[in-house]
Amino acid sequence: MTxxxxxxxxxxAWAVWATAVFTYLVTILHRGSMSVAGLQxxxxxxxxxxxxxSFTVVQLTVYAAMQVPVGILLDRYGSRRLLIAxxxxxxxxxxxxxxxxxxxxxxxxxxxxxxxxxxVFISVLRVVMSWFPALRQPVMSQATGMLGGIxxxxxxxxxxxxxxAFGWTTTFATAxxxxxxxxxxxxxLLKNSPYDEPVHRTKQSLAEVRRNLRRAWKEPGTRxxxxxHFTTSFSGSTFGLLWGYPFLVRGEGLAPTTAASMLILxxxxxLCYGPLVGRYAARFPFxxxxxxxxxxxxxxxxxxxxxxxxGRAPMPVLLLLIVVQAAGGPGSxxxxxxxxxxxxxxxxxxxxxxxxxxxxxxTLICIGMVGVLLDASSGGAAQGIGDFKVALTFQYVxxxxxxxxxxxxxxxxxxxxxxxxxxxxxxxxxxxxxxxTS
Numbered sequence: 001m002t003x004x005x006x007x008x009x010x011x012x013a014w015a016v017w018a019t020a021v022f023t024y025l026v027t028i029l030h031r032g033s034m035s036v037a038g039l040q041x042x043x044x045x046x047x048x049x050x051x052x053x054s055f056t057v058v059q060l061t062v063y064a065a066m067q068v069p070v071g072i073l074l075d076r077y078g079s080r081r082l083l084i085a086x087x088x089x090x091x092x093x094x095x096x097x098x099x100x101x102x103x104x105x106x107x108x109x110x111x112x113x114x115x116x117x118x119x120v121f122i123s124v125l126r127v128v129m130s131w132f133p134a135l136r137q138p139v140m141s142q143a144t145g146m147l148g149g150i151x152x153x154x155x156x157x158x159x160x161x162x163x164x165a166f167g168w169t170t171t172f173a174t175a176x177x178x179x180x181x182x183x184x185x186x187x188x189l190l191k192n193s194p195y196d197e198p199v200h201r202t203k204q205s206l207a208e209v210r211r212n213l214r215r216a217w218k219e220p221g222t223r224x225x226x227x228x229h230f231t232t233s234f235s236g237s238t239f240g241l242l243w244g245y246p247f248l249v250r251g252e253g254l255a256p257t258t259a260a261s262m263l264i265l266x267x268x269x270x271l272c273y274g275p276l277v278g279r280y281a282a283r284f285p286f287x288x289x290x291x292x293x294x295x296x297x298x299x300x301x302x303x304x305x306x307x308x309x310x311g312r313a314p315m316p317v318l319l320l321l322i323v324v325q326a327a328g329g330p331g332s333x334x335x336x337x338x339x340x341x342x343x344x345x346x347x348x349x350x351x352x353x354x355x356x357x358x359x360x361x362x363t364l365i366c367i368g369m370v371g372v373l374l375d376a377s378s379g380g381a382a383q384g385i386g387d388f389k390v391a392l393t394f395q396y397v398x399x400x401x402x403x404x405x406x407x408x409x410x411x412x413x414x415x416x417x418x419x420x421x422x423x424x425x426x427x428x429x430x431x432x433x434x435x436x437t438s
Contacts, residue, residue: 221342
């Protein structure tokens with residue numbers, strides 16, 4: 001019989017969680033390492049805007065494609081093994097990216113980075129699910145996202161300063177070493193579960209894996225989570241991962257150091273949004289969709305103001321855009337919270353993997369289309385504010401599609417839960433979360 005060896009939410013739980021969060025922080029640094037390197041990459045590899053976008057598109061395509069397989073691997077092998085594998089892959093990818101000088105080789109390195117990145121986030125969320133009580137999990141999940149965002153800070157101003165001081169190769173090679181450190185930390189400090197685990201894990205058969213995948217996908221709550229993640233996160237991710245820095249420098253005419261500093265703002269704003277969203281989700285789980293819709297409306301409103309502004313927008317408007325848009329990160333975490341609410345633990349990894357594809361699919365589509373539209377609008381010349389405005393209007397297509405799907409699957413998720421699990425539905429309406437058991 002499996003017994004609890006360490007108390008949920010105790011000191012050992014915090015140590016395990018801190019190790020997992022450190023791994024996630026370093027991964028976010030790697031993921032966002034192109035945020036201030038875009039202009040240097042274009043010069044290093046002699047590529048156009050759409051080719052530059054392909055670095056991030058390839059990385060995110062691999063990430064999104066890996067999410068469901070990673071969910072299956074997570075259910076089978078646990079967080080520890082996946083985080084160790086991720087550290088090795090990220091070290092190899094960033095080391096290679098620091099050395100190559102050809103465009104195809106650089107693309108291959110970013111693809112490997114996408115694989116390593118894909119292994120991390122839902123593995124860290126599994127740590128939260130395993131080591132903390134259910135009522136604290138929404139807040140802990142938000143805290144995980146917030147602290148991971150420190151990696152985004154490091155990937156902006158410090159990375160920009162490192163590029164200027166040490167150059168491309170030294171900066172990326174040094175960043176790669178951090179993944180070796182996280183791998184060692186996971187080996188020595190992280191344990192999958194606070195329970196006494198058997199030496200040999202029970203392996204799911206292929207039929208069981210397929211059954212869990214089908215059930216997770218057919219569950220409307222999983223699709224509600226996917227579309228929530230899709231619609232809330234892509235705009236901020238597109239801005240932060242690639243196009244924000246060129247937009248601010250070439251479009252809005254800001255100094256490179258100013259633009260890099262402004263990319264820190266979403267992380268700082270997220271530190272404020274995260275606890276609020278987490279507490280709201282824990283206290284009012286039945287009404288989580290309202291904050292999701294508010295996050296979307298805020299991004300749409302501020303981008304509309306910036307895009308219709310004659311010429312370049314003033315600094316206060318740009319700052320407000322970045323701060324409002326930053327709510328998308330904490331908002332997207334509610335998509336993963338839906339996966340937890342509407343699926344039993346036996347298919348948590350599969351459901352979370354499906355949900356986590358949403359925002360990255362939307363982001364890679366948006367990043368790619370912005371690059372294509374920039375090339376088309378500028379005709380090969382240097383891009384200006386008008387070209388960026390044309391390209392960034394593509395965001396409205398994804399906002400519209402995602403909002404329709406959120407409203408659609410919110411209705412279906414509630415109806416399905418009320419029909420097949422009336423006790424759980426009534427508990428949810430009373431703002432209580434009762435875990436599903438089958």
